[in-house]
Amino acid sequence: MLDHTYIHYITDPSIAAQQVATLAQEPILGVDIETYPLPAYRNRAKAGLDPYLAGIRLVQVASGAGRVAVFDLLHLPPTILTPLTTVPWVVFNGDFEYRHLTHAGLPVPRLQDAMFLDRLISHRLRDLAEVSCDILGQSLDKTLQTSDWGTAQLAPAQLEYAARDALACLRIAEQLTPRIRLLGRHRLYNLWCGALPVLAGLELRGQAFDWENHARLTGVWQQKRDYWAAELTSLLGAGVNPASGKQVSEWFCSHPTAGDLKRWPKTAKTGLLKTGAAEVALYGRPPVVKPLLEFKKYQKLMNTYTDNYVAHQHPVTGYLHPRFWLGGTRSGRISVSNPNTQQVPRYDDFRALFIPPAGKLLISADYSQIELVVAALLSKDQAMLDVYRHQGDLHRTTAAAIAGINPEEVNPDQRQAAKAVNFGNLYGQGPASLAETAYLDYQVSMTTDQARQALQRFDQAYPALKAWKRQQVAAAQQLHKVQTPLGLARDFEVQGVGFLQGEAQNMPIQGAAAEILMSALNRLPAALAGLDAQLYHTVHDELTLQVTPDDADAAAKALQESMVQGFLDIFPEAEEVITKPEVKRGSSWAAVH
DNA sequence: GATCAACGCGCG
DNA sequence: AAAGCGCGCGTTGATC
Structure with a gap:
């Protein structure tokens, strides 16, 4: 050449x-x-x-x-x-x-x-x-x-x-x-x-950011981190670094009464006790658990969201300027780096630091339960589609199916448990893992047997979804690939079924949701033409704009319309299934949630 | 001192 | 043998 x-x-x-x-x-x-x-x-x-x-x-x-x-x-x-x-x-x-x-x-x-x-x-x-x-x-x-x-x-x-x-x-x-x-x-x-x-x-x-309050929050976190670190020094001894998984694992092993060592899961490669928050919470015993969890929390916040953010304050604009990578993930989602503002802690006091430029406000909308809706559409599961068609509550419907009762009789705990089942099921989660996440993420206790039964009832309630999932796994095994509606493929090497099951089921769903967001993004320039409104952020199922107050109403309408039409670009048949995303407005990211 | 694997954890 | 998906990025600890 x-x-x-x-x-x-x-x-x-x-x-x-x-x-x-x-x-x-x-x-x-x-x-x-x-x-x-x-x-x-x-x-x-x-x-x-x-x-x-x-x-x-x-x-x-x-x-x-x-x-x-x-x-x-x-x-x-x-x-x-x-x-x-x-x-x-x-x-x-x-x-x-x-x-x-x-x-x-x-x-x-x-x-x-x-x-x-x-x-x-x-x-x-x-x-x-x-x-x-x-x-x-x-x-x-x-x-x-x-x-x-x-x-x-x-x-x-x-x-x-x-x-x-x-x-x-x-x-x-x-x-x-x-x-x-x-x-x-x-x-x-x-x-x-x-x-x-x-x-x-x-x-x-870039993304305007409240550096003054960021510094204030950093101080609070540091104080808490240091407090819990001191507590741990007296509990574990000065020789143990609580930030070291290896050292914490060794400490638990040499203090058998401090945890349930028999059941405590081990790391894959090194065979140490897993020292993640989930394991500590489930298998550790007082009085070490709380200080360790608190320390981990503030240590993480300090490590990821304080100095590192300051290092990314732009010398000219003073804003954050993260990089958004189209096609950056295997499923076709956008990835973000330097810093990754898609993984901002959901605490209001931190999200409140994400602010519009002076004189503007933020408007934001997200797709509600987009992956569940997409799963219903991909599998054409009539039971699921019916729920959405009638503006029903899928968590409630699933809860009723699990308990064998009418939807009106579902209590809050049952609905909460069904949430864990609904989401876990999309990814091929097994009973043991479901029981664990239900407890840790949804504050619901269930035994492994109850989890197994819940998963079975879910499959019975939504048979077409079950068939579709099986079909994806078969495609991964026989054709060595699965794909999204627009043809983004994920290849699978020849290997055991268990390895690819969750990935094969999830990729088309996550990828389809990403394509919906992509369509909405494509519609924005035309929809916002003539308005003082620009994209401020996007996180997988959410779009946030910075707008001048005079244009807020028009921009909100344009945003909602772009998102609805963007969805229909990928699933034209979804008209009666989707709900219009609600657009919220406020003076910070925390305020638009 | 630089680099890498392993682990852990923030988000959707 | 068992394993819920997708990321970016931090520290630890081993190694060069």
């Missing part, structure tokens, strides 16, 4: 304009950019990757014949590239290009992302070098990726490197686009491409 690459390095404005006019005639362009840290942030790690801390040095534009124009923005005004935006671009991990170009004030056309194309056949996100090697049979040396892109005189090798990547994007797309269409996965591909600018916009804006 490289042999036929013709690189045109452009620094002259009139030549640039001429080239841009020619390239704008192409049906599609491969595009890549190179960035460099601004002088003020030269010593800051990865500043060159952050649009606020970096400049765009090169924009490389590849066309089908294998020619690559390399525009040097050190010598050219960025706006000279504007005519190129009449042509679709193929990029790789286009989130990066979108954020940098948008921050630089350049319009960005609809992006085709070769990373997504690859994701749809490779089952995980891969970088350009790996994809190039695999799909094009061409190894890409990435050593120049981190070279000095701010230097006055770029080396020929740098220009070649830059050009090569842009062309690789185009060639990968040429290879994979027909394959994705043939596999019937282009709808999901298009949803990812459509969601890309929505999420990249969120990443660029």
Whole structure:
């Protein structure tokens, strides 16, 4: 491929304009950019990757014949590239290009992302070098990726490197686009491409955060952590680090009266006592249990949500700017990192730290019980669908089926237990595990036998769901894959049935729910057009927007409509089954729950 | 000092 | 043999 690459390095404005006019005639362009840290942030790690801390040095534009124009923005005004935006671009991990170009004030056309194309056949996100090697049979040396892109005189090798990547994007797309269409996965591909600018916009804006109260809360947590640590020192002895599973396990083993050692579960690899909160709560004995659980709780909060958050406070905006990875999980859900604001503790005092920018408010809605609704739709289980059709309460219905009574006779404890059964069942949970989660997560005691019976009654109550689950396991065993409505597949190696059962049952359900959310995200730009409303956050079944108060009513309507229509995009037959998500508004994330 | 496996735990 | 799904990321402890 490289042999036929013709690189045109452009620094002259009139030549640039001429080239841009020619390239704008192409049906599609491969595009890549190179960035460099601004002088003020030269010593800051990865500043060159952050649009606020970096400049765009090169924009490389590849066309089908294998020619690559390399525009040097050190010598050219960025706006000279504007005519190129009449042509679709193929990029790789286009989130990066979108954020940098948008921050630089350049319009960005609809992006085709070769990373997504690859994701749809490779089952995980891969970088350009790996994809190039695999799909094009061409190894890409990435050593120049981190070279000095701010230097006055770029080396020929740098220009070649830059050009090569842009062309690789185009060639990968040429290879994979027909394959994705043939596999019937282009709808999901298009949803990812459509969601890309929505999420990249969120990443660029960031999430406003209340740092003052965060510091206050950190102090409270630290005090509590230290208090319980001191308690543990007197109970366990100064030589035992309560944060060390190994040491805690050894302490329990040498103090047999402190726990039920006979029944205490062991870790898989090292054979120590499991020292998770669940095991400590179930198999430990007073007086060690409470201090240990309290210590673990505040230790976790301190470790994950204090200094680490401060480290992610952006030097320019002061906000959090997490990265949202489309297709980041095996089921097609979005994953989030740096920091992962999808795993924020549900305590109100912490969620209250997530606030809109000054003068705005948050509005938020989530899909109610989306995975159960999706399971009903995928399996076409009439009993389940009937419950939702009549705006019934599935937990109550299941509770009635388990106890063999009428739904009106169900008491709160029974309903709570049924919740555990409903959710556990979706993932192929066994009786012992169900009994444990029922106790730990739902505060309901049941014996393993009762759990077994509950699971059986569930299967009897929803026979089509049971059949569907069995069908998924069979597909995993015989075809070695299961898939979502839009064709995202999960492959299974040949192995024992037990290993894949839960995964095979859950993946299509979780994946379908993710596709619904993806559709809603795709609908947002049009629905919010003309309104001062932007995406603030999304967590699997929830969308949160920041809006100006004047537009709150209209935005709430648009959000609800996007979510309803997004659901129907994946399950057109669901009209009478789904309930409209309720949109809440408030001055923080805690207030919209 | 850097890296890795193992474990644990926050969320949906 | 038994095992509820999907993540990101923290510490511990072993190893290089």
